[in-house]
Amino acid sequence: MSVERNLADIQQNIRQACESCDRSPEDISIIAVTKYVSIERAKEALEAGIKDLGENRMKGFLDKFEAIGGDADWHFIGSLQSRKVKDIIDHIHMLHSLDRKSLAKEIQKRASKKIECFVQVNVSGEESKHGVALDDAEAFIEALEAYDRIEVAGLMTMAPHIDDEEELRGVFRKLRALRDKVRDRSLPHAPCKYLSMGMSNDYVIAIEEGATHIRIGTALVGQES
Ligand SMILES: *Cc1c(COP(=O)(O)O)cnc(C)c1O
Secondary structure, three states: OOHHHHHHHHHHHHHHHHHHOOOOHHHOEEEEEOOOOOHHHHHHHHHOOOOEEEEOOHHHHHHHHHHHHHHOEEEEOOOOOHHHHHHHOOOOOEEEEEOOHHHHHHHHHHOOOOEEEEEEEEOOOOOOOOOEEHHHHHHHHHHHHHOOOEEEEEEEOOOOOOOOHHHHHHHHHHHHHHHHHHHHOOEOOEOOOEEEOOOOOOHHHHHHOOOOEEEEOHHHHOOOO
């Protein structure tokens, strides 16, 4: 299936989801996650009108960035090793995986300008998942005030791989409640307006629960490997 066709289907679903909860589709950013596909396929996403591309691994990011560069706005969505920060930090538009102080420190040291970051929160508490624990997130965000190269643009989570819709909604709602709470404090370093949540299998639910940035791989560009 062409990216263009997939995108049309996804946009249709977004419109419906937005209608059902009285939101505007313009408030939803689609990030095409290209980690499973070639550079060519990533370019096809750009041709279809996508501007935001996401990668979760260093090699995938650097390969694609080298080929595509400034034609896209780059999102790093995977866990980031501190020693790799210097290789990517000035190339990315947003980091979705800020989850520890040592990483914040390294960003502070290496970034030549302020960077918008999502704090990744492990809402579901699964051990396999990265992210700050829900109960620790607010204190972590407060502590980020010490790093003026970091702006807390929002919160990110990965929902568990389950079919239970109510449980999924519960995860998204908890992240949204935390976002609302932090946003309403109007901390200068943490406007915290955005919610990065929702992937191929759960983006409709995520939008209904307030997602502003959805990260879609399989349903948009497919999987080649
Ligand atoms: C792979 C990945 C996605 C996209 O997953 P799909 O299910 O293929 O849409 C989104 N977010 C993160 C952090 C990922 O690693």
